[in-house]
Amino acid sequence: MEQFYLDTSAILPYYREELHSRRVQDFLSAITAPVAISYLTDVEFASALSRLVRMEELNDAQAGIIEQAFTDDCKAGLFKRISLTAAHFKQAVKWLSLRNTSLRTLDTLHLAVSSQGGLRIVTCDTILAQAADKLYKEYTLLPDEPGLMTV
16 A cells, blocks of 8 residues: 655645645545654644734634644544654755755655655645656645646
């Protein structure tokens, strides 16, 4: 059975209505839990909620509800957290040193965690998917249009 790792771009739309929400919800309902995430996801999730409150796309109460729903799902076993190790950071440095992708630092760490765990990374981020195609090959891009899923 194939196992999956979701980056933050594929988690947040599960909890608030966004362009990719339908694709993420369909994907998560079609697979068996738990789905791997990392503690980095927690940091990015909190950062995204903070940004959405600052931009007045959410109020503090709404952000709190979303944060609690994510916490509850983690406790219920929907997600399994993976701790980052020195090996993940070394792999990220190696890939970034190739200078052949547009990967950002945190996305490179997500990719390193998924690759070293033998997990297919699932993302809504086209840049991350393009880099995964070059560096790792095991990815799924959840598009905003039905029928366009890249595997």
